[in-house]
Amino acid sequence: MIRVVNRVLLALIGLALLCAGGLVLARGLGWAVPSWWPYSGPHDVLLSRADRERYRTDGWWWPAVIAGLAVVVVLALWWLLSQLRRSRPAEVLVDSGDGQGALLRGRALESVLEDDAESLDGVARAKVRLMGRRSGPSARIRLLLEPHASPRRSVNRLTDEALTHARDSTGLAALPAEVRLRAARHGAERVT
Template sequence: MLRIVNRVLLGLAGLVLVVAGGVVLAAGLGPDVPSWWPWSGPDDVLLSQAARQRWRAEGWWWPVVIAALVVAVLLALWWLLAQFRRARLAEVLVESGDGEGALLRGRALEAVITGEAEDLEGVAAARIALHGRRTAPTARVRLLLEPYASPGETLHRLSREALTHARDSAGLASLPSEIVLRAEKHHARRAL
């Protein structure tokens, strides 16, 4: 989706710039422009003084200009932040043995891995996100560990159980994973 939005926005921006540049260039190169042309020659200005000051006295002018600029800035910020967001994998191609394959929803596979990871001893919470291509997904795993949990043992069981089950059930050759472990905050016990 983001790729399509990027292409449409870049295409529209390019089209507007090419058309505007062509119109100004045509008016600047020669006096033989048609009568309906917005500018009549190289000495003509893009906006006359009367056109620039036409709406200034109206009470609604400045709020509309400010609102339009705020909307433009917010849209530009949304677009910029969307560039850094990594899209989750929508579907995984599962080899079904008939040569065509089947599609497994990425969220369903994430939910299964999350459920198995949260069932592990010492795991308080788990978040899984699949990225990459549908034929070669990668997993980003974030685990919140209980205070008593052994990180090494939890990591070993996660890779041997939850991730191996997901890889085998989806018929994947491999499931590369990035695993981030965090410990749950806890207070020290008081001795009485």
């Protein structure tokens, strides 16, 4: 949900800045602008001569302004690129033995890992998400353990069975995993 809100806000801010820049450019080229725009006259400027020359004698002013604006632009671009970056590999490169390799859908590998983890004794539900590059993915695994399950035994079996099976079948040298455990809630038992 936060990603959706983040992207919507980024799009709205970008659209507002694009419209404001377009209106300033249109006014500078002598085109008509809406009447509500504050700089609609032919002699209106964004910064008056007095505003521009106020700190001209101070040698620090304009370098500081330019450096501040450069930092803002770099941070805005970094934020934009981080929004567009995909954190999940769509495909995993599988060693097929012929030297070229094959591509396996990332969601298919996630689904197989989830099924293998849920088949383990003591695991009620599993959620797997692949991260990283397609040539060297890693897994984030969330396990919902049943009340009687031993966390150590469940993690050991997950490592020895499900992750080893996935690593061997894809031909990956390593498949690092981050496992998060949570215990399932169970109702109170009544003694009669």
